[in-house]
Amino acid sequence: MRRKTRSAAFAVLAVGAMLIASACGSDSDGDSSSKGGDTTITWWHNSNNEPGKGYYEQVAKDFEADHPGVKIEISAMAHEDMVDKLAASFQSGDLPDIYMERGGGELADHVEAGLVRDISDDASEEIDKIGGSVAGWQVDGKTYALPFSLGVVGFWYNTDLFDKAGITETPTTMSDLYDTIAKLKAADITPISVGAGDKWPAAHYWYYTALRSCSEDVLKGAVTSLDFSDPCFVKAGEVVEDLLKTEPFNPGFLSTPAQEGATSASGLLATGKVAMEMQGHWEPGVMQGLTDNGQGLGDKTGWFPFPAVEDGAGDPAAQLGGGDAWAVSEGAPDEAVEFVKYLLSDDVQIGFAENDMGLPTNPAASGSVSDPALAGLLEVRDAAPFVQLYFDTAFGESVGGAMNDEIALLFAGKASPQDVVDATQQAAADQG
Amino acid sequence: MSHEGAAVTAAPAHAEVTRRARSRRVTPRQDGPWRQRLEITLFVTPALTLMALFVVWPIASAVRMSFYRWKGFGPMDDFVGWRNYDRVLTDEVFTDAVVHNFTIVVLSILVQLPLGLAVALLLNRKIRFRGLLRTIVFVPYVVAEVIAGVIWFQLLQPESGVVDGLISGVGLTPPEQGFLGTPNLALWTVFAVLTWKYLGLAILLFMAGLQSVPDELYEAAQLDGASWWQTQRRIAIPLLGPTIRTWAFLSMIGSIQLFDMVWILTGGGPANATTTMATYLINQGTQRHNYGIAGAASVVLFVIGFVMALAYQMLVLRRDTQTER
Numbered sequence: 001m002r003r004k005t006r007s008a009a010f011a012v013l014a015v016g017a018m019l020i021a022s023a024c025g026s027d028s029d030g031d032s033s034s035k036g037g038d039t040t041i042t043w044w045h046n047s048n049n050e051p052g053k054g055y056y057e058q059v060a061k062d063f064e065a066d067h068p069g070v071k072i073e074i075s076a077m078a079h080e081d082m083v084d085k086l087a088a089s090f091q092s093g094d095l096p097d098i099y100m101e102r103g104g105g106e107l108a109d110h111v112e113a114g115l116v117r118d119i120s121d122d123a124s125e126e127i128d129k130i131g132g133s134v135a136g137w138q139v140d141g142k143t144y145a146l147p148f149s150l151g152v153v154g155f156w157y158n159t160d161l162f163d164k165a166g167i168t169e170t171p172t173t174m175s176d177l178y179d180t181i182a183k184l185k186a187a188d189i190t191p192i193s194v195g196a197g198d199k200w201p202a203a204h205y206w207y208y209t210a211l212r213s214c215s216e217d218v219l220k221g222a223v224t225s226l227d228f229s230d231p232c233f234v235k236a237g238e239v240v241e242d243l244l245k246t247e248p249f250n251p252g253f254l255s256t257p258a259q260e261g262a263t264s265a266s267g268l269l270a271t272g273k274v275a276m277e278m279q280g281h282w283e284p285g286v287m288q289g290l291t292d293n294g295q296g297l298g299d300k301t302g303w304f305p306f307p308a309v310e311d312g313a314g315d316p317a318a319q320l321g322g323g324d325a326w327a328v329s330e331g332a333p334d335e336a337v338e339f340v341k342y343l344l345s346d347d348v349q350i351g352f353a354e355n356d357m358g359l360p361t362n363p364a365a366s367g368s369v370s371d372p373a374l375a376g377l378l379e380v381r382d383a384a385p386f387v388q389l390y391f392d393t394a395f396g397e398s399v400g401g402a403m404n405d406e407i408a409l410l411f412a413g414k415a416s417p418q419d420v421v422d423a424t425q426q427a428a429a430d431q432g
Numbered sequence: 433m434s435h436e437g438a439a440v441t442a443a444p445a446h447a448e449v450t451r452r453a454r455s456r457r458v459t460p461r462q463d464g465p466w467r468q469r470l471e472i473t474l475f476v477t478p479a480l481t482l483m484a485l486f487v488v489w490p491i492a493s494a495v496r497m498s499f500y501r502w503k504g505f506g507p508m509d510d511f512v513g514w515r516n517y518d519r520v521l522t523d524e525v526f527t528d529a530v531v532h533n534f535t536i537v538v539l540s541i542l543v544q545l546p547l548g549l550a551v552a553l554l555l556n557r558k559i560r561f562r563g564l565l566r567t568i569v570f571v572p573y574v575v576a577e578v579i580a581g582v583i584w585f586q587l588l589q590p591e592s593g594v595v596d597g598l599i600s601g602v603g604l605t606p607p608e609q610g611f612l613g614t615p616n617l618a619l620w621t622v623f624a625v626l627t628w629k630y631l632g633l634a635i636l637l638f639m640a641g642l643q644s645v646p647d648e649l650y651e652a653a654q655l656d657g658a659s660w661w662q663t664q665r666r667i668a669i670p671l672l673g674p675t676i677r678t679w680a681f682l683s684m685i686g687s688i689q690l691f692d693m694v695w696i697l698t699g700g701g702p703a704n705a706t707t708t709m710a711t712y713l714i715n716q717g718t719q720r721h722n723y724g725i726a727g728a729a730s731v732v733l734f735v736i737g738f739v740m741a742l743a744y745q746m747l748v749l750r751r752d753t754q755t756e757r
Contacts, residue, residue: 113503
């Protein structure tokens with residue numbers, strides 16, 4: 001008898017669970033479909049705050065007005081949500097018509113799986129206009145997405161703290177940087193914060209020292225062949241070790257997160273606890289979110305590019321960066337390609353820049369960025385002979401992740417420069 | 433039923449009742465197997481369906497995944513045999529993770545068992561504010577794991593954190609890189625937080641176990657002149673045996689699956705000093721997109737957990753479950 005009651009209870013529980021499960025799973029219907037001549041385009045993006053959200057709604061409306069019968073269904077999501085949903089979509093193969101691609105090895109995998117539409121011919125005009133920046137979204141000479149925002153990584157710093165330490169000029173070489181660090185420490189200021197707990201912020205240091213130590217040809221070759229035998233890659237690690245020897249980082253940097261909360265690397269810079277942090281172009285926005293008044297560092301925000309590595313073979317003007325691009329999924333209607341082209345048009349990109357939504361790739365919009373720090377960053381980007389896509393993105397998660405893990409070990413003093421090269425090479429071999 | 437005939441002749445009315453009672457009892461027995469089977473099917477199917485959907489199928493798909501190289505999308509067609517297992521088992525990060533898991537298993541039992549037992553025995557005495565003390569001890573266990581983790585993460589911040597403040601307040605020097613940022617200290621720190629969090633459960637279980645110890649035994653012992661310590665040592669603790677063994681089982685399984693607290697406090701770092709099998713497989717799967725390797729690691733974790741659970745059931749818990757029946 002006891003048994004029976006128990007299984008009955010189970011049944012009730014099970015039925016209840018099923019009801020809940022079915023109630024939760026019934027509202028997901030994001031299919032693109034053409035009904036009686038009308039075309040619906042689904043579009044996912046991560047500008048879920050104003051002014052970006054409203055701006056994109058307006059852009060979609062304008063496009064719909066010009067293209068009767070086309071309806072654009074927008075899903076504006078928080079970035080992390082979008083990344084998770086996209087990952088699930090790639091698994092099921094049921095992608096939105098237009099979505100964001102970060103390029104590099106990740107894109108190459110999606111292309112290999114036949115998920116992305118080749119837009120080389122359809123959007124050739126826009127590709128020409130964007131120029132070299134589009135390289136990160138090309139696989140075997142074909143273009144699969146149009147970058148709409150491309151930023152570079154550099155040092156964000158607190159101009160007040162620099163003044164306090166008597167620093168008048170931002171460093172342009174590594175030894176300048178070491179001097180700057182020494183001056184800040186002498187003034188009892190923690191020089192740099194780094195979110196090595198998240199690994200990629202630490203890895204960016206190695207990427208930059210590699211970019212400064214290796215010639216463009218060696219780098220371009222390594223990205224395609226995944227051959228890291230050139231000694232410049234070991235040198236990159238040695239430069240990082242030299243930097244670590246000056247002990248420039250915030251206490252506990254090995255477990256510091258990149259940008260979550262006031263004790264994260266970005267939080268420390270935003271609250272004036274450290275003098276600088278090397279981060280991407282998104283940093284001002286992140287810092288605004290981490291301060292009570294929503295100002296971040298406000299007018300104390302300064303920016304300078306990564307310094308040159310003495311006797312390095314790399315071009316000191318080359319920059320490390322990355323961005324977001326609009327991709328069209330395989331099987332999406334032609335109107336989706338039209339819309340992506342429209343998103344890269346002069347008008348839309350100028351509006352995008354005026355709303356400080358990112359760093360536009362269409363040169364026509366370059367002058368419209370209002371934020372002074374971002375405008376300076378944009379100048380550096382446009383003056384760069386080339387912008388190297390973040391290595392972890394360029395190599396894909398598998399190789400990039402192994403590389404980042406090993407660089408984090410280098411930061412902890414548990415791996416040598418040679419180990420970083422070996423681990424990356426090993427991951428590349430396992431993948432191939 | 434042997435004297436049924438006699439009953440009929442002696443008292444027809446009574447016989448009528450017996451017959452009716454008999455027939456009522458017999459009828460279900462005739463089509464019993466059918467009805468019973470139907471009932472069982474009806475009641476068990478939903479549970480079995482759920483189990484198949486959420487337990488059996490994921491396990492099967494993880495096993496399948498572990499034999500392929502797969503990035504998480506596209507067709508799963510790159511069969512690599514045992515290679516993923518080879519890579520997991522020869523990966524130092526994974527073998528270290530196994531060591532970390534077992535360190536936590538052993539430490540939990542070595543530290544939390546005596547500590548929990550001591551507090552339970554103390555709180556079982558009639559002391560002032562007993563109810564309040566019991567509540568305080570149990571509060572950490574009730575706090576959600578993620579919230580507790582985030583709070584401890586902030587408390588343990590180097591320099592600005594409360595813990596560092598207290599330590600330097602009494603004149604000691606806290607570790608320069610913080611408790612969570614120093615590779616040699618991180619695992620111990622995580623364990624300390626886990627103990628803070630889960631000691632309450634041990635104490636609660638032990639106190640519940642102590643309630644079932646009959647007062648007569650204590651009284652008898654006291655009459656025989658046993659001291660408080662002797663009654664605890666000879667009566668309470670031995671009678672707590674089944675509770676202790678069950679707690680140890682729960683603690684072991686929890687330590688083997690350890691994920692949330694580590695993920696929040698350190699993410700497995702610094703320098704892989706606190707990776708567990710679960711953080712390893714999450715890292716390989718969702719972050720590096722090596723789903724085959726993650727699958728292999730999850731199968732290894734499953735096998736280790738399963739073997740341990742079975743062995744513990746057979747060797748330690750057997751007599752407890754037998755007496756229950």
